[in-house]
Amino acid sequence: MKEKLEEIYQILEEEYGFQRWWPTISNSKRFETIIGAILTQNTSWNNVEKAIKNLDKFNFLRKDALKQLNEEDLAQLIRSSGYFNQKAKKIKKVIEFLDSGKEINRENLLGVWGIGKETADSILLYAYDKPEFVIDSYTKRIFSRMGIVKDNIDYDELKELFTGNIENNIELYKEYHALIVNHGKDICRKNPKCHECCLRKICEYGVNIHQMNLI
Ligand code: SF4
Numbered sequence: 372m373k374e375k376l377e378e379i380y381q382i383l384e385e386e387y388g389f390q391r392w393w394p395t396i397s398n399s400k401r402f403e404t405i406i407g408a409i410l411t412q413n414t415s416w417n418n419v420e421k422a423i424k425n426l427d428k429f430n431f432l433r434k435d436a437l438k439q440l441n442e443e444d445l446a447q448l449i450r451s452s453g454y455f456n457q458k459a460k461k462i463k464k465v466i467e468f469l470d471s472g473k474e475i476n477r478e479n480l481l482g483v484w485g486i487g488k489e490t491a492d493s494i495l496l497y498a499y500d501k502p503e504f505v506i507d508s509y510t511k512r513i514f515s516r517m518g519i520v521k522d523n524i525d526y527d528e529l530k531e532l533f534t535g536n537i538e539n540n541i542e543l544y545k546e547y548h549a550l551i552v553n554h555g556k557d558i559c560r561k562n563p564k565c566h567e568c569c570l571r572k573i574c575e576y577g578v579n580i581h582q583m584n585l586i
Pocket of ligand 1: 513516517558559560563564565566568569570571572574575576577578
């Protein structure tokens with residue numbers, strides 16, 4: 372499995388180049404990453420970018436500034452990210468947590484209202500440089516189509532596949548996840564573009580489609 376995961380990484384890196392994630396636009400990189408990790412729940416990055424730019428436009432990409440803003444106004448500013456009322460509440464809860472002085476670790480983050488495993492791992496990896504591999508729906512989709520895991524594999528099991536087989540290296544974790552997102556967003560979409568895919572020769576789904584002469 373180790374060789375397989377390394378091979379996939381190499382192919383994706385050659386195809387897309389170094390991703391330098393997490394993408395931020397302000398000087399408050401850590402705080403912006405935390406906010407972005409919440410905003411990206413159940414939506415595309417394009418919608419998150421609009422919300423982030425909106426917050427930046429009014430100089431709200433800072434914890435102290437966002438604390439002063441009421442939840443309703445915050446919801447309007449992040450409207451483009453969808454589920455904006457819930458996300459405004461989640462942002463307020465995470466700010467309360469950051470101000471609580473509690474240790475920033477996975478257990479404590481998962482105790483914050485609205486923070487699930489993917490969001491917690493994104494915050495820990497990209498904002499705090501902790502070795503937590505991030506699993507998202509793209510990861511499940513790509514690796515199940517490739518025939519590596521079942522499509523109903525749970526979060527922790529799939530995370531363990533990566534952390535148990537690839538080098539324990541924070542930069543590698545960041546880059547691998549970023550490449551997966553890029554591939555899932557543009558190529559291995561709901562309707563996959565297998566004919567354009569750099570992984571098609573080692574992908575069970577891609578090979579089957581090819582053999583059936585569907586591409
Ligand atoms: S060959 Fe098709 S199914 Fe396989 S990873 Fe590529 S786009 Fe996804």
